[in-house]
Amino acid sequence: MLFRSEPAIHFADEGYLVAPQTAALWARAARGYADREDWCETFLFDGAPPKAGQLVRLPGHARTLRAVAESSGESFYRGEIAEAIEAAARREGGAMRRSDLAEHETLVVDPISVDYRGTTLHEIPPNGQGLAALVALGVLREFDLESMSPDDPRSLHLQIEAVKLGFADAHRHVADPRFVDRSPEELLDPPRLRDLAGRIDRATAGEFDAGIPKPGGTILLCTADRDGRCVSFIQSNYTGFGSGVVVPDWGIAMQNRGACFHLAAGHPNQVGPGKRPYHTIIPALATPTPPSTHDPARQSSPGGLMAFGVMGGFMQPQGHVQVLSRIRDHAQNPQAALDAPRFQWSSSRSIGLEPGWSPSVYTDLEALGHRVRRADTRSVSFGRGQAIHALESGWIAGSDLRADGQAVGF
Numbered sequence: 001m002l003f004r005s006e007p008a009i010h011f012a013d014e015g016y017l018v019a020p021q022t023a024a025l026w027a028r029a030a031r032g033y034a035d036r037e038d039w040c041e042t043f044l045f046d047g048a049p050p051k052a053g054q055l056v057r058l059p060g061h062a063r064t065l066r067a068v069a070e071s072s073g074e075s076f077y078r079g080e081i082a083e084a085i086e087a088a089a090r091r092e093g094g095a096m097r098r099s100d101l102a103e104h105e106t107l108v109v110d111p112i113s114v115d116y117r118g119t120t121l122h123e124i125p126p127n128g129q130g131l132a133a134l135v136a137l138g139v140l141r142e143f144d145l146e147s148m149s150p151d152d153p154r155s156l157h158l159q160i161e162a163v164k165l166g167f168a169d170a171h172r173h174v175a176d177p178r179f180v181d182r183s184p185e186e187l188l189d190p191p192r193l194r195d196l197a198g199r200i201d202r203a204t205a206g207e208f209d210a211g212i213p214k215p216g217g218t219i220l221l222c223t224a225d226r227d228g229r230c231v232s233f234i235q236s237n238y239t240g241f242g243s244g245v246v247v248p249d250w251g252i253a254m255q256n257r258g259a260c261f262h263l264a265a266g267h268p269n270q271v272g273p274g275k276r277p278y279h280t281i282i283p284a285l286a287t288p289t290p291p292s293t294h295d296p297a298r299q300s301s302p303g304g305l306m307a308f309g310v311m312g313g314f315m316q317p318q319g320h321v322q323v324l325s326r327i328r329d330h331a332q333n334p335q336a337a338l339d340a341p342r343f344q345w346s347s348s349r350s351i352g353l354e355p356g357w358s359p360s361v362y363t364d365l366e367a368l369g370h371r372v373r374r375a376d377t378r379s380v381s382f383g384r385g386q387a388i389h390a391l392e393s394g395w396i397a398g399s400d401l402r403a404d405g406q407a408v409g410f
Helices: 002-014 020-032 037-043 059-070 074-078 080-091 098-102 130-140 153-173 190-197 315-330 334-339 359-367
Strands: 112-116 119-123 219-224 230-235 284-288 306-311 343-347 350-353 371-374 384-391 394-399
Touching (some): 020 037, 059 080, 074 080, 074 098, 112 130, 130 315, 153 343, 219 394, 230 284, 306 315, 315 334, 334 384
Antiparallel strands (some): 112 119, 284 306, 343 350
């Protein structure tokens, strides 16, 4: 295990150059955690966040990575790192104990999925929020988006309404799988999705009790090899650096995923001991739908294998819907689909729109009853994505212009 960890340990020990977007987000975090001495000692350098291009060394991280590698993870769950985590939690009045870490269980789960015009989108099941993307796409397949321009306000209106219906289901039903009261299979049943599609008014923005999404912060990468295997990988402490509590000398920033619990009594996602909260991180995988399980007449373009994802808290399902629609409904390549301007539903009838749309898009959506916030720039708040799509003789890839990443073949 040490051999596989050597590159990460090397960069933590010897340093790496901070990329521009990362530097900007680091500076934003420094303002938010300014009153946390432990965070500042770990993540500020000469009292300031790193600038783009600055060499950053993180010796605490190197120590942790080395201990995890040398013990095959035992140090983190039962050894000296676990002891340090409990001590930090106790200092903060927190409930985390070594026994919690020792009892941790990694779940290997089967994805949930829907067919979208000849492509099956696979998502992480609850307690992940992939359900929101699948419900939205199951609703959208009842409409003829292919006949419209990808930038047509009528198409955007349908996508926005479908996203709201998806979040309404997620808001009510995404929780620790031991506590959900309706299975994903029931919620994704085709007749039910057709009924949901019937709730969309083409002429007016609706309200579907979808809740109010919280902010988030995530990293994503996709990779593929010559044998046709691919991975969509996503990780997040939530809101960038998590809670702001840092384990001294180990560089461990404690996450704050508990922020996505409900407080309402009786809700499946009500906060409680030993429960997994609503989780925003959802890597995605798309595969060709077998012809026997979909209507070939409704397939718009060949659906090859694709690993992809869009980072950004509650933007993630919305990003999945918009990127996949552009690739499948309009045959855009991954880079074009990722670079296109996006909408972001925020609450009720309120949406954000990035710059880059035709002026009529803003006015037409407002005429349909959407409360439009016009963003000044393309920003990370609208998600950052990557995609690797299989072609007959290789791969085609794209990396979002809103992030520091890039598509690399070797």
